[in-house]
Amino acid sequence: MTRGGIIGLVITGWLALAFQAGAAHMLAVGGAKPDFLLVLVVLAAVVFDWRVGLVYGIFLGLLQDLWIGQYIGLHVLSKGATGFVVGYVTQGIYDESLPVPVLFTFIATVASETLLVLLLEFMGAGRYFVPANLPVGLRAAVYNALITLLLFRKALAFRRAFGREHWEVPW
């Protein structure tokens, strides 16, 4: 990935956080609001590889945690794990196939949210792990998958512009 690509990802992440914090709640459907940060992590993991997915997940998770100002590490862990797992599982799969990121976004949303809820339960920070939250979680997963559908071509274009042939993540 080129240096410009990294800067592009940072700016995109920053914009995504701003949009997530400022406007996502207004786009909620049936209590489910989209998670643009998670979508970006999944796209980065699918379009690039697990390393980019992991680093980008940690970066966006950290931004999100800092924005919240509490439980620093919670989203770092969930989004980092999501980026890593999605990138790892999808390596070797034909990554320009549209169903791949859409499907993985759906699965990643469910997994990530479940992990978050479990961590919060573990911390005693709430009682989110209840069946009533399942439909909302599934709606959010569908919502995120649809956003991925819209953004995937852009992500491929981004890779073509700042692709891995120029500069690799140094590990």
Next chain:
Amino acid sequence: MTFLYRYRHILAGLVIIALLLAAIVYTSSETPAVQRVRSWVLQVVWPVQDLFHRVVAVGGDSIEFIREVGQYRLENERLREEIERLKTLEVQAEELRQENQRLERLLEFKSRLASDSPFQGQAANVIGRNPDTWFARVQVDKGSRDGVRPGTPVVTASGLVGRVSMTEPFTSTVLLLTDPDSGVGAEVQRQTSRAGGVVRGLGGPEPGLVMQFYDRDADVLVGDRVVTSGYGGIFPRGLPIGLVTEVTTGEFGLVKRAVIQPAVELDRLHEVILLLPDEMDAPPGGAGDGTAGGEARP
């Protein structure tokens, strides 16, 4: 050492996870250091965040506005239809109320009639009106099959309407008082005067009544009530015809006339009563029995 090197990635991952868990626990309550960093992040994110918020809010508001406009339009349409429906109902209700009043009066008149007259009342609806302006005739929905015959007096609760001039099996034509062919034996109803004469219709676009007295010195005053005299045997005696509004004398002072305001609003007839003889074998006099309106002084 080899083991550590071999699984260094996994170990590093586990260490990172452990550190993150520790961080989560450590920052589960607000800490000044984290708040300071958070403040920096918010300052960097906030301007764009605010911009996104405004843009999406405006977009959302616009969509909501468009949706509401659509809803309001539908609601407006529905309310208009409702208003039209209610207006129609109101008109119908008013119509029914007026009809009810008229029928009540007719019923009262009919029951009064039954007790002190040789006639029996037969209610009928006005179903047609003379199409031109020169004659004053209406059509009612009772005919010869109902026992109606030419000459049958027609009244309302307010007074005399006219008489039947023609009958069909199911309908009859009523010659109104104001028709130029109509003539009714009448008299002034006052304690000090029973001046008699014939009330004739004037016809025309503004139909009226004129009473021509038998006696040129007839005692008649403006405001006198004029009723049927009953002399001809067609109309029962004492049916209100109208009120005198003007008294005139003929060109050479030979006759006396009075303009009569009809007691019945003849241009607003809806229901009438046909006065059929109690005994069906005693028909009233036919139309055109020699005097105007078929009534003559005895």
